[in-house]
Amino acid sequence: MNVCSLRIDDRALTVAAGTSLLLAARRAGIVIPSLCHLDGLTPVGACRLCLVEVDTAGPLAACVTAAAEGMRVRTDTPLLRDIRRSLVEMLFSEGNHTCAVCIADGDCELQTMALRVGMDHNRLPGRFPSRTVDLSHPLFGLDHNRCILCTRCVRVCDEVEGAHVWDVGWRGERCRIIAGLDQPWGAVDSCSHCGKCVEVCPTGALFHKGSCGGDHPSHPERLAALLRGRRRQEGPP
């Protein structure tokens, strides 16, 4: 196997060539903040929380940057800390996040991230956009107020379930997750009711109908287990 040696913060390590910095760091016991990344899905480098400083180069997204021989990576610098807190603040400002009455309160990656980056208050003014909730699906609901556009749902539905129900519609601040051709979720025949999107959603945007705060069944880690099981069942190629 082709390997390379690098330094991440104060740790020296050797990993297989092509390993992302995010995974390499994890192997060294360093958990780089991330939101859009999910093991098992194609990385998109969209949330920018995983930015790290590589040598003298500007910040690079660890989830989409391959480890290379001799790299020196810093995962926690004043610049990165300011960027991360600002990004989380931007998300809170952009949507409508009222944790106390949110289904994901206590089980939300955005909320956890806010604590992690030290967001004791939001320096940015809230936008309080007018957004909708789609309850047309018999089993699940989509609350656009909580969506952070990480596209995990889009990718899991397309790449793992093969149904491609979800997509991103519009652009910029008007971006919105859309089902089918911007139809009510319940009207999209290709949805197989598998619930994978609900399981991987990092926030309270996708939820099981009938659940309430405290029993939000979000299990992003199950995806990796599912894919491992699939590979085992299919056997070696």
Added chain:
Amino acid sequence: MSTAATAMLRVCTAAGCRSRGGEQLRRHCATAATEAATEAATEAMAAGAPPLRVKGVGCLGPCSDGPLLAVDAEDTTRLFGFAADQASGRARAERVAAGLQQRLRATGSAPAGAELGTWRPPGAHLIPADDPFLALQRRLVLERCGLIDPGELDDALAAGAYRQLRAVLEQDDPAAVIAAVQRSGLRGRGGAAYPTGLKWQAVAAMAGQRKLVVCNGDEGDPGAFMDRTVLEGDPHGVLEGMAIAALAVGADHGFVYVRAEYPLAIARVRRAIAQAQRRGWLGTAIGGSRHGFDVEVRVGAGAYVCGEETALIHSIEGRRGTPRPRPPYPAERGAFGLPTLINNVETFANIPVLLRLGCEVYGRGTKVFSLTGPVRRGGVLEVPLGTSLRTIVETMGGGSASGRPIKAVQTGGPSGGCVPASALDVPVDDASLRALGTLLGSGGLVVLDAGTDMVDLAAFFMAFSREESCGKCIPCRCGTVQLELLLRKLLARRGTAADLAELERLCAVVSSASLCGLGQSAPRPLLSTLRHFRPEYTALLNAEAGQPQAVQP
């Protein structure tokens, strides 16, 4: 070049003049010429001389004086404009055509146009050949633009189109072509100024049976219309450059991506492709060689970000036009997963020229600019790289037309910044402009006079970036919204020194954290105006705003 016998009227029918009745003018003049020729033939009871040739051509340069009309007769070319003419397009066309017919009648059966040497179209003013706008240009990319009829391959062929492609095919030595491009020092004209030869070498080095060549004609910067001019005026020059690139890197298929807002450019490129295919300059076995190269047009869907190369690739594939992280660069994994060479319109148009001239004569090459704003003479011009901005704006453009002094020149569109009047002596090349905190960019020059509010300008560009953000990454999608809010707050005189500091802090976050060039550059117009015109920002600050209000008991 033109003799009495080959006198000719060239009427600009490119987008700028077309909007002022250029096409109408051409049609009326053509009818007048035909009628005059028929009359002459009847009177002489003999087969008359062929009618005066009236040709629709690409942009002639000083668009602000349009519609433009060039009269070639008696070995001279005289360029006429109608800047002061208030008549409607139709009235003007009828008036000029009547004048033309009268003049042609007077010459009777003499060769058509023999006496046009002194003719002045009624209502027109002469733009002398030694006018700096014309005289200081070095037209390489625009060599045939304005001379040939872009709809007629024969016209282009007679003026030298596809000659370099033939030479390259005969030599059949891709490495030599790449070496020549590398030696020339040519850098991409799409904004990033990446060395073209290096890019070609990278694509050529990729393994694989199939590779693609893509021409980026998305041109979305406000105030930029160089690529439109090239595509409308000489589409064959771009296609020839693409075909040479395809041979050099080993590609067999190409795309020309043109934004939907350029219908004339799209039509002309489509027509040029069809004509070149018919003559064997595109398609299978080009120029009778063993190489094949097919080209298709892809029409953009109205997003600025689709000019970014990875978004453009997605758009070509029929997917949502959003950028993706690089690497892999398009050279490695481009459209449909194939190694792809992406260059700008003007970059490709440079190729046949530099191969023909050789590095020595080509020198540093040229840059095409579109000059707009309150200057006396605006339009499209091509000058040697390194010409000073002052020469372009004050000498060629004639300086301010508004009576107010020039305050700054905006370069590089929403990704660029401003050059203040005090720094106008800067030579136009990427490195010099970067040192001033702006970019050469794709070549749009917007002149701003003393009446311009620089904070308002920064807000305009921030609103543009906010509107055009694809929304994929957080810093750009949300950061541009926050930055525009802060600018509006300042403009409403509700901002404090803390807001100004916050503005600068957020600029750093957005530029360092964004995924693609759009977000990374979005703060530049703001930072550049802050750098050169900071007092305009501080003058807006409100010391009271944000202070806790005294509560009345």
